[in-house]
Amino acid sequence: MLRLAIQENRIEAGCDEAGRGCLAGPVCAAAVILPKKHGIIGLNDSKKLSKTKREKLRSQIEQKAIAWSVGMVWEKEIDQINILNASIKAMHIALAGLDKQPQFIAVDGNRFKPYNQIPHETIIKGDGKYLHIAAASVLAKTHRDDYMQALHDKFPIYNWQKNKGYPTIEHRNAVIKFGLSEHHRASFKTTDPQLKLWPKEKSL
Numbered sequence: 001m002l003r004l005a006i007q008e009n010r011i012e013a014g015c016d017e018a019g020r021g022c023l024a025g026p027v028c029a030a031a032v033i034l035p036k037k038h039g040i041i042g043l044n045d046s047k048k049l050s051k052t053k054r055e056k057l058r059s060q061i062e063q064k065a066i067a068w069s070v071g072m073v074w075e076k077e078i079d080q081i082n083i084l085n086a087s088i089k090a091m092h093i094a095l096a097g098l099d100k101q102p103q104f105i106a107v108d109g110n111r112f113k114p115y116n117q118i119p120h121e122t123i124i125k126g127d128g129k130y131l132h133i134a135a136a137s138v139l140a141k142t143h144r145d146d147y148m149q150a151l152h153d154k155f156p157i158y159n160w161q162k163n164k165g166y167p168t169i170e171h172r173n174a175v176i177k178f179g180l181s182e183h184h185r186a187s188f189k190t191t192d193p194q195l196k197l198w199p200k201e202k203s204l
Contacts, residue, residue, distance in 0.1 A: 014132025
């Protein structure tokens with residue numbers, strides 16, 4: 001059973017990202033502050049939920065959260081600062097967009113940069129342990145999927161409506177056949193399924 005928060009007596013935001021391992025499109029992060037009695041049933045790591053369930057939860061989260069926000073960092077900046085730093089920057093953008101400033105930040109994963117001197121804690125697989133991080137994972141995933149669906153309408157050859165920019169064999173073969181689009185991450189290995197997914201992450 002997922003817990004509400006790490007420090008339930010403080011205003012705490014959960015943060016998570018989506019799209020870190022993609023070959024194309026932005027990395028998207030969300031920050032969510034949930035009330036103690038939020039009434040949202042079925043919250044979990046977005047990867048464990050069906051598309052239909054994610055969409056239903058997204059609607060409830062956006063209606064019932066005390067505050068929520070989404071931030072994106074785009075392909076060219078990912079290439080410039082690397083995917084780790086881009087993921088953290090997207091979380092900072094999401095936090096900056098909250099209508100209410102948190103007193104504590106819970107972050108999925110094991111890497112983060114301090115934000116506005118607000119105390120934080122990183123939690124490995126936090127989206128399967130804490131409700132506000134799970135909520136953030138749902139918002140990050142669904143907002144990014146919507147964006148990739150819109151891109152698919154302009155670039156149907158890559159079938160982003162299905163793979164959402166992730167490195168499927170079909171996606172890699174399309175890159176081999178048609179080349180890179182303006183939305184691909186140039187610093188990522190995009191063609192050989194046996195190659196590493198992303199370049200070595202630089203230090204923070």
